[in-house]
Amino acid sequence: MSNRTYVIEVIVENKPLARDPEGETIHHNLIIKGGYNQVTNVRAGKLLRMSVEASSPDQARDLVKRLCDDLRIYNPAAHTCQVRNVG
């Protein structure tokens, strides 16, 4: 199968038990204050969007998962890391 470019997103967030003051501030001081009381929680994180050459979406995602662990794109002491295909 020939290679093509896949787009993979990496989302790094604080672990649920690690407080996220940025998310809390956005929630309380913008969203709740703006009247959107239905929103009960906000977590802020970091998004990395990578274009990857691979032979399949799975191969692209696996490569990005591996590099996230190898290069410590997230710190496992404090963060969770999700990797997903978006195109």
Place this chain on the structure above:
Amino acid sequence: MSRVAVIQYPGSNCDLDALEVLQKVEKTKAELVWHKDLKADDYDAYVLPGGFSYGDYLRAGAIAATSPSLKIIREAVEQNKPVLGICNGLQILVEAGLLPGAVLRNSGLRFVCTWTRLRVETTRTPFTTLAQKGQTLRIPIAHNEGRYYLDSNEIRELERNAQIVMRYVNEANEPTEDANPNGSIDNIAGICNEKGNVMGLMPHPERASLRVLSPDGRDDGRMIFDSVMRTLNPAGA
């Protein structure tokens, strides 16, 4: 005479202050070493200074932690040599896995630049041998990412292993929420590895090593450098 290397990363900005204290206050042979030029474990101790290595991109310290200098520093750690990380230096050591945990953005979402009170929790490290346990030090902080974090069961392990070296305290020497400038878990300001020869702290002892630089005429930061020198030269040579 002992040789101490102050490692300079792109974005270090407290390197010259640390060098000045080591050379002029401690009268030791200290050198500034560009991180890519550190080719061998030729020094008796290492200082990773404060600053904003690689612009704090991705996470403070995360990119510098992959510098080849860390390979040499790991060797030095194996040889039981003292390695001190100040502010960004702590962040680099944490990201390199030489110290446990993570350093997150301050809970107040602001850069905090202020003088703090620190309680010395252990004197077992080469950086605190000249301190008394429970002693209070006045040393300033200046950071945006200083909130030390570790899961609570791992914090208990740090406590058991005497790896918590300093805590932020109030005037009564108690680690209260009010005394915590950045939301660090358990008011932690400085930690060490299990052996004790690697210490990282967010406060800047190099900015508190001359009386003229302190608002109350103290030089409490000097104790940390004095302790390292005493460890390297036990006879006072």
